[in-house]
Amino acid sequence: MAWQLHYTSARRGPTGRAGFQFVAETPGLPDGVRAGVTPYLSYRPPPDAPPSPDDSELGLFPVSLLYDRVDGRPLLLRCSYLGRDYSGRYGNFFAHAVVAEPDELEGVRPAELWHAPHWTHRPEPETPVLESLDELVPGAALDPEALAAWLSASGPGDPYALLGRLVDAVAGVLGRGHGRVVLVADDVELVARWIAVVSYSLPVAAAARLSFVTYTADPDGAAQRLVGTTPAIWASAQHHASHASAFDLRKGVRDGDASRFARTVAGCWRGPDLAGLDALGELAPLNDPAQEAAAALLALCRGDATVTAAEEGAAAELLSRRGPGIPEWVWRDLVPGVPSMGLDLALALHERARAAGAAEVARQCSLRVTEGVSDALAGASALAEIAAAAGVAGRAGVPVDPAEVSAAAARCARRGGGDLGAALAGCPGGSRDALLDGVVAGLAGARERERAAVLTPGNCDLLYAHAGRLRAVPVIACAVLASVGRRRPGHRIPVTGELLRLDGETGGEVDAALGEVWSEPPSAGECADLLDAHGDAMARRPALAELPSRTFTRLAFPGGDGLTEPAALRLAERVREVMPGGRAGRDAALVRAYGKAITAGPAGAARALADLADADGATPQLAGEAFVGAARRLCPRPPAFRAELLAALSPSARARLGARWTAELPGRARAGRAPLRGAEVGQRNELVEVVLRLRERGVTEPALEAWARAAATRWLAAKQLDVHLARSPRLRASLRDLLGDGPPSRGGR
Structure with a gap:
């Protein structure tokens, strides 16, 4: 009521x-x-x-x-x-x-x-009590048929152009939930007719949300969405009005851009096609923002050839989203247009028809999807488009030709299309291998710039996950594997295995890739693992053959400390077993000699030092640092040990070791200056004792003796050495012999 x-x-x-x-x-x-x-x-x-x-x-x-x-x-x-x-x-x-x-x-x-019979036009003082209304009966003046006839004869200008613009404006304020549209006319009856036309142009539920007033003297303050006023009022209000949409019904509008929904509404009134207005209401109900999609769908049902691909996509999305809520007549009326439909719309219609059990419709849509997938693959400009087309085929349950997928992917790769991750993520499993094969084949024929655009680090990682498919195109395999190995040290050994599996005709590319992968030398453990995995091939590949030497050399600095690690010794043993010849073998022998030099007795240490000193064919940096490290490790040994060691060496090796021991002394002791502090005195005394014991053996080392003579000449040094040698008259006598006759100097206290 x-x-x-x-x-x-x-x-x-x-x-x-x-x-x-x-x-x-x-x-x-x-x-x-x-x-x-x-x-x-x-x-x-x-x-x-x-x-x-x-x-x-x-x-x-x-x-x-x-x-x-x-x-x-x-x-x-x-x-x-x-x-x-x-x-x-x-x-x-x-x-x-x-x-x-x-x-x-x-x-x-x-x-x-507007002209309903229940309206009272003047007060009735004798009737203070009013009846309730059981039914609100519309007036006859504004029924749709009458309005359609009136609209076709109205003016000025094109009333349907005005209607399209007006519908868009009203749909805009309803969608935003704020704002208003103003209708300006001298005749309120004209305003009421246009309000009625707009109301019929909307779904019933949307028209229920369209508040309006046919006349107001305050259009800027009106709370309604559609507001009528007169020209005189609007002339004074528009200078400070906040709303953006106003239509002077006396003048009409020029042709302008209107939405598909508004154009469809205007076309239905022009028909007149009042059933089309009802159909729009069914397709885009209350609060549904898909008016454009609904209008495109209706246009397709009516065989409209002007529907764009974007509008078809919106219609397809509406079909999929609404599902069973789409009226039965829609997909039935779409059937005649299936052969000319876009791919997305044909797929959406196929899914709807299959769900409804319409076998013939589903069959026709399957044919269209198959054709559309082929067209989409032939025209694809990006890998993601290929994946999308294959995905459409998969959802429709229609086969897709792997050769077409590969050809399209190859074309995109040659052009530098690099969206491989998105393509693989969206590509059905049945087409993924064909897409990968096409990408690899396309890269083989791409120019350097386009190839680099595709072979990004991320794409290389994706391709490496399918390394087996790369072997047919070694030049691309080398580039991908080099990128992965260079950036991901944990993958260097398996990457090396993949590179070694490639065709021998690409030796140059393989060697270059191996050089990139191993640009940073491996640790001793990694190098040993590499020998275990690919030892038989390492000697044949220069980039691999040099790795043990590079590893040993890095371990030798500083002072050879790293050469005593268990991993280094294990590596040296593996190199001796797998690569006994060449520089790597000689360097491994140096590492083993270093170990003996710092652990063996005087005779064994002398033989090892001789090997270090005469390392013909070994890496010079490794040999030099190993000798320095061994000398430093042997320096703290007792004087008797060191003297015996020196005596066993060749003159050149003896001179080199003596020079290293002298260099190990603190600055004062090395220069023969005094006074010395704490341990410095002991280090000097012991090295002088080494010289004296060496003389007792009948062996001299001129440079070392010259240093000892200079260090012991000063009075204080002589006194300290005399105390140090107090228990060995023989060595004291040898010291006097070294210094010659005459008292020691009393200077340098």
């Missing part, structure tokens, strides 16, 4: 007071309705209307029909100007309000009630 209220200025109303007030209403009005209606009760005449109209002029004043919601209930309010009130003052108006239950307007558009 619906409740009625009358409002006007009266001498004496139901409450006994005078002035504007509710003068009649339906009994049982729900709480809050009267207060909710009150803010809408106003009427101000147009500024150019007669200020003191007589009865014949009152009919020229615009009638205001307002539609809005009050506490969730529909409100319909009709206001008409009465002129003078009971006291003779102008400004009186009469308002007739109807407040209905939420479902009372179901299936009825509020604009249809």
Whole structure:
């Protein structure tokens, strides 16, 4: 049911007071309705209307029909100007309000009630109690057929162009939930007709959200979405109006861009095709933002050849999203257009038809999908497009030719298309191998710049996961494997294995790739693992053959400390077993000699030092650092050991070792200066003792003796050495012999 209220200025109303007030209403009005209606009760005449109209002029004043919601209930309010009130003052108006239950307007558009029979045009003082309305009956003047006939004959300009622009504007404010659209005309009947046309152009539920008022003197302050006003009012309001959309119904509009939805609506009115308007309402119901998709879908049902690929995609998305909610007639009407459909739409229609059990429709769509997939593959400009086409085929259950997938992928790769990750992620498993084969084949024929654009680190990692497929194109395999091995040290040994499996005709590329992979020398453990995995091939590949030497050399610095690690000794043993010849074998022998030099007795150490000193064919840096390290390790040995060691060496090796031992001394002791501090005295004394013991053996080392003579000549040094040799008269005598006859110098204290 619906409740009625009358409002006007009266001498004496139901409450006994005078002035504007509710003068009649339906009994049982729900709480809050009267207060909710009150803010809408106003009427101000147009500024150019007669200020003191007589009865014949009152009919020229615009009638205001307002539609809005009050506490969730529909409100319909009709206001008409009465002129003078009971006291003779102008400004009186009469308002007739109807407040209905939420479902009372179901299936009825509020604009249809413009000339409804229930409206009262003037107050009825004798009727303070109004009946409830069991039914809101629309007026006959604004039915769709009559409006279509009127629209075809209206002007100025093209009324359908105006309609398209108006529908877009109204759809915009409804979608945003704020703003308003203003209709400007001298004749309120014209405004009401356009409001009715727009209301019929929307789904019923959307029209229920379209609040409107046919006339207001304050268009900028109106709360409704569609607002009518007069030219005089608009002329003064537009200078500070905040809304952006206004349409002067006297002038029409020039042709402009309208949405597919608006163009479809205008086309339905032009037909007239009122069933098409209903169809749009079915496809895009309340709060559904897919009006454009619905319009495109309807256009396809009507055989419209102007639907773009983007619009087809939107229609396909709508079909998939709505599923069973799509009316049966839609996919049935689409069938004749299947041969010319785009791929996405054919797939969506195929899925819908298959779900509905329409075997023939599904079959036709399968054929279209097959054809469309081939077309899409032939025209693909990116790998992701190939994957998408293959995915469409997979969802439709139709086969896709692997050769077509490979050819398309090769074409994209030659052009530098690098979206491999997205393509593999979106490509069905059955087509992934064909896509990979095509990419690899295409890269083989690509120019250097395009190839580099595809072979990014990420793409190389993806291709490495399918390393077996790379072997057929060694030049690409080398590039991919080099990238992976260079960036991911943990993969260097398996990458090396893949490189060694490639065709021997690509030796240059393989060697270059191996050089990149092993640009950073391996650790001793990694090098030993490499020997275990590929020892038989290492000697044949220069980039691999040098790795043990590079590893040993890095371990030797500084001072050979790393050469005593268990991993280094294990590596040396493996090199001796697997690569006994060449530089790597000689360097491994050096490492073993180093170990003996610092652990064996004097004779064994001498033989090992001789090998270190005479390392013909070994890596010079390794040999030099190994000798320095061995000398440093042997320096703390007792003087007797060192003297025996020196005696066993050749003169050149003896001189070199003596020089190293001298170099190990602190600066003062090395230069023969005094006084010395703490351990420095002991280091000097022991090295002098080594020289003396060496002389006892009948062996001399001139440079070492010269140093010893200079170090012992000073008085304090002589006294300290005398104390150091106190228990060995023989060595004291040898010292005097070294220094010659005569007292020691007393300087240098």
